[in-house]
Amino acid sequence: MSRPGPIEYKDASAEVRAVFDDIKKSRNVPDVNNFWKYLAHDPAGLKRTWESIKQIMAPGALDPLVKEMIYVAVSVTNGCEYCIASHSAAARRAGMTEAMFGELVAIVGMANETNRLANGYRVPVDAAFE
Amino acid sequence: MSRPGPIEYKDASAEVRAVFDDIKKSRNVPDVNNFWKYLAHDPAGLKRTWESIKQIMAPGALDPLVKEMIYVAVSVTNGCEYCIASHSAAARRAGMTEAMFGELVAIVGMANETNRLANGYRVPVDAAFE
Amino acid sequence: MSRPGPIEYKDASAEVRAVFDDIKKSRNVPDVNNFWKYLAHDPAGLKRTWESIKQIMAPGALDPLVKEMIYVAVSVTNGCEYCIASHSAAARRAGMTEAMFGELVAIVGMANETNRLANGYRVPVDAAFE
Amino acid sequence: MSRPGPIEYKDASAEVRAVFDDIKKSRNVPDVNNFWKYLAHDPAGLKRTWESIKQIMAPGALDPLVKEMIYVAVSVTNGCEYCIASHSAAARRAGMTEAMFGELVAIVGMANETNRLANGYRVPVDAAFE
Amino acid sequence: MSRPGPIEYKDASAEVRAVFDDIKKSRNVPDVNNFWKYLAHDPAGLKRTWESIKQIMAPGALDPLVKEMIYVAVSVTNGCEYCIASHSAAARRAGMTEAMFGELVAIVGMANETNRLANGYRVPVDAAFE
Amino acid sequence: MSRPGPIEYKDASAEVRAVFDDIKKSRNVPDVNNFWKYLAHDPAGLKRTWESIKQIMAPGALDPLVKEMIYVAVSVTNGCEYCIASHSAAARRAGMTEAMFGELVAIVGMANETNRLANGYRVPVDAAFE
Numbered sequence: 001m002s003r004p005g006p007i008e009y010k011d012a013s014a015e016v017r018a019v020f021d022d023i024k025k026s027r028n029v030p031d032v033n034n035f036w037k038y039l040a041h042d043p044a045g046l047k048r049t050w051e052s053i054k055q056i057m058a059p060g061a062l063d064p065l066v067k068e069m070i071y072v073a074v075s076v077t078n079g080c081e082y083c084i085a086s087h088s089a090a091a092r093r094a095g096m097t098e099a100m101f102g103e104l105v106a107i108v109g110m111a112n113e114t115n116r117l118a119n120g121y122r123v124p125v126d127a128a129f130e
Numbered sequence: 131m132s133r134p135g136p137i138e139y140k141d142a143s144a145e146v147r148a149v150f151d152d153i154k155k156s157r158n159v160p161d162v163n164n165f166w167k168y169l170a171h172d173p174a175g176l177k178r179t180w181e182s183i184k185q186i187m188a189p190g191a192l193d194p195l196v197k198e199m200i201y202v203a204v205s206v207t208n209g210c211e212y213c214i215a216s217h218s219a220a221a222r223r224a225g226m227t228e229a230m231f232g233e234l235v236a237i238v239g240m241a242n243e244t245n246r247l248a249n250g251y252r253v254p255v256d257a258a259f260e
Numbered sequence: 261m262s263r264p265g266p267i268e269y270k271d272a273s274a275e276v277r278a279v280f281d282d283i284k285k286s287r288n289v290p291d292v293n294n295f296w297k298y299l300a301h302d303p304a305g306l307k308r309t310w311e312s313i314k315q316i317m318a319p320g321a322l323d324p325l326v327k328e329m330i331y332v333a334v335s336v337t338n339g340c341e342y343c344i345a346s347h348s349a350a351a352r353r354a355g356m357t358e359a360m361f362g363e364l365v366a367i368v369g370m371a372n373e374t375n376r377l378a379n380g381y382r383v384p385v386d387a388a389f390e
Numbered sequence: 391m392s393r394p395g396p397i398e399y400k401d402a403s404a405e406v407r408a409v410f411d412d413i414k415k416s417r418n419v420p421d422v423n424n425f426w427k428y429l430a431h432d433p434a435g436l437k438r439t440w441e442s443i444k445q446i447m448a449p450g451a452l453d454p455l456v457k458e459m460i461y462v463a464v465s466v467t468n469g470c471e472y473c474i475a476s477h478s479a480a481a482r483r484a485g486m487t488e489a490m491f492g493e494l495v496a497i498v499g500m501a502n503e504t505n506r507l508a509n510g511y512r513v514p515v516d517a518a519f520e
Numbered sequence: 521m522s523r524p525g526p527i528e529y530k531d532a533s534a535e536v537r538a539v540f541d542d543i544k545k546s547r548n549v550p551d552v553n554n555f556w557k558y559l560a561h562d563p564a565g566l567k568r569t570w571e572s573i574k575q576i577m578a579p580g581a582l583d584p585l586v587k588e589m590i591y592v593a594v595s596v597t598n599g600c601e602y603c604i605a606s607h608s609a610a611a612r613r614a615g616m617t618e619a620m621f622g623e624l625v626a627i628v629g630m631a632n633e634t635n636r637l638a639n640g641y642r643v644p645v646d647a648a649f650e
Numbered sequence: 651m652s653r654p655g656p657i658e659y660k661d662a663s664a665e666v667r668a669v670f671d672d673i674k675k676s677r678n679v680p681d682v683n684n685f686w687k688y689l690a691h692d693p694a695g696l697k698r699t700w701e702s703i704k705q706i707m708a709p710g711a712l713d714p715l716v717k718e719m720i721y722v723a724v725s726v727t728n729g730c731e732y733c734i735a736s737h738s739a740a741a742r743r744a745g746m747t748e749a750m751f752g753e754l755v756a757i758v759g760m761a762n763e764t765n766r767l768a769n770g771y772r773v774p775v776d777a778a779f780e
Contacts, residue, residue, distance in 0.1 A: 042752030102432030172362030232562030302622030492692030
């Protein structure tokens with residue numbers, strides 16, 4: 001295989017291990033997901049991405065479950081299977097029930113539909129929305 | 131202009147007026163948005179779309195504010211200006227503060243970023259997510 | 261303005277004029293659309309694009325109206341306003357009625373919706389489709 | 391597996407079975423596709439989606455083959471493998487030859503190309519298209 | 521107008537001004553672009569985004585001109601007019617000629633086309649690429 | 651299997667073989683990739699696509715490595731796995747190091763993020779970019 005594979009903890013540099021350690025501690029998990037093991041090929045990107053996600057997904061004006069569901073909505077729209085799988089799992093861990101998941105996917109589907117109806121008819125933005 | 135323009139209430143068929151009336155009553159607004167006035171060129175589609183949205187966006191396992199924010203997340207990802215404008219306005223009416231909007235847009239941006247990091251490294255889905 | 265504007269016939273090189281002439285003759289129009297006037301900044305690309313479109317959009321196993329409607333379907337999905345406007349106009353010239361346009365946009369909307377339902381539930385392809 | 395799998399007829403609720411029965415009868419098939427078996431986790435969404443598709447895909451101003459090809463065009467643009475597979479199969483059943491499929495994919499490719507050429511040069515919409 | 525407008529320097533908080541000052545100094549410009557003035561509604565996001573961009577777009581294994589052209593390629597693919605405009609301008613400042621721009625847009629168009637040809641035929645990845 | 655599979659050289663028409671021969675000669679490879687073997691179902695499209703790619707990807711104002719990286723950027727944005735795999739391999743053959751790949755993917759991710767930040771805040775294009 002000529003393309004990069006995952007970098008496991010035992011093979012990682014000190015810089016990468018420091019990020020892996022922080023992910024494991026913050027999330028209370030024994031190992032990091034594949035996403036981080038591949039991103040480890042770019043140690044600066046690994047650190048920057050993790051720190052950005054940690055900041056963005058922390059509880060704030062929106063709670064963590066809502067944040068994870070928004071993440072799923074984007075990933076489903078883009079058709080990114082890895083992110084659909086990982087963030088659906090994260091949303092379930094944060095309390096998403098199957099009823100909530102069903103409603104989430106239904107809204108994502110509907111929004112993708114009406115986005116195109118608006119495009120197709122070239123609907124001008126109402127003055128009230130400006 | 132050769133392409134279809136908006137259909138105003140006074141020019142609408144009885145079938146279209148019935149939908150416009152239900153939108154105005156359900157949302158307690160004096161007139162419908164441009165989206166509906168253009169979609170009125172397809173009366174069956176107008177009725178079907180409105181009834182689907184009414185069902186999907188009703189309070190359920192998810193509350194209306196969360197639903198509107200998910201709608202915004204999809205619309206921002208797709209770059210549909212009309213839907214960004216109309217559903218951001220709807221989310222604000224449902225209680226979205228500017229702090230919540232800032233977090234929403236930040237998550238949408240981040241998810242769009244990590245979707246592509248996962249694509250670029252062709253990260254396989256972890257067994258734990260299956 | 262620092263970015264390139266349209267190149268009009270009178271200012272065009274012989275290479276660009278030859279393509280413009282062929283477009284005008286093939287389509288029986290007095291002038292080319294803005295698309296070609298901008299693409300003229302890349303004469304090789306102008307010629308290649310025109311020849312590809314002429315080949316692809318010619319009557320074949322599919323008739324020109326169906327071809328234009330497929331073009332609209334893609335453009336609406338991508339939210340490309342220029343192409344929605346120009347190919348909707350071309351489809352109307354090729355015989356698309358407003359009823360056909362309404363059905364076209366409805367299918368595009370529905371397909372965009374069910375694409376995301378399939379993504380969200382990560383539905384595996386049925387053996388019958390392989 | 392923590393994520394939802396397909397719901398088979400024998401395990402389905404009466405509400406879901408009623409939709410499955412209507413799909414099987416309408417399409418004259420012995421079983422429904424995976425898409426419906428997953429969507430069955432959201433019975434209201436299952437019913438709404440099936441009724442919308444049945445209405446939209448029925449013969450109208452456009453014939454069923456053209457409708458299926460438009461569906462394929464959207465699915466190919468979005469890269470939704472499930473929908474590409476299922477609607478290509480449906481289009482073939484409705485009479486799409488391989489020559490027609492080749493032309494369809496060629497148009498979808500070309501439209502995706504020129505959408506970006508129009509974006510890249512920021513081509514303004516011609517007055518004639520308004 | 522109910523939606524947020526740009527935040528000008530004179531109206532900005534100390535936190536926002538610090539980022540604006542760093543942008544102006546790093547880029548040697550008298551004022552920041554609209555992008556930053558709107559993002560200023562989310563001061564934490566403003567700071568994080570600026571620091572990420574500064575890190576990512578700095579000279580590294582790739583030179584700044586190539587980096588800007590990659591940025592344009594993504595923005596054209598997504599149809600984000602603001603980013604097409606701002607990063608095309610940045611690429612020109614970094615030395616992009618019109619011939620280079622023409623080739624860039626042509627590649628972006630072609631890649632968008634062949635991405636869909638690969639989708640349409642559901643081409644399996646060659647073993648040699650794994 | 652009802653859908654078209656790859657067409658191997660030994661089963662190809664003279665028209666298809668001529669294109670396969672030119673690809674093998676131009677790239678100095680013993681066989682063509684799957685992409686071409688599937689596209690061979692549309693001989694006119696095969697020839698047109700190969701000739702367009704040969705013209706577009708030839709050394710010009712941009713060198714072949716930069717061209718391949720732009721191709722990867724588009725493919726990653728669209729999530730086209732086949733094209734990500736094939737063009738990442740091509741870029742590596744053209745000299746892309748892992749450090750360059752890491753920066754490329756990071757820019758693609760960042761651009762996808764800021765495209766949505768610009769969408770979300772509906773940032774107007776600065777006069778300086780017109």
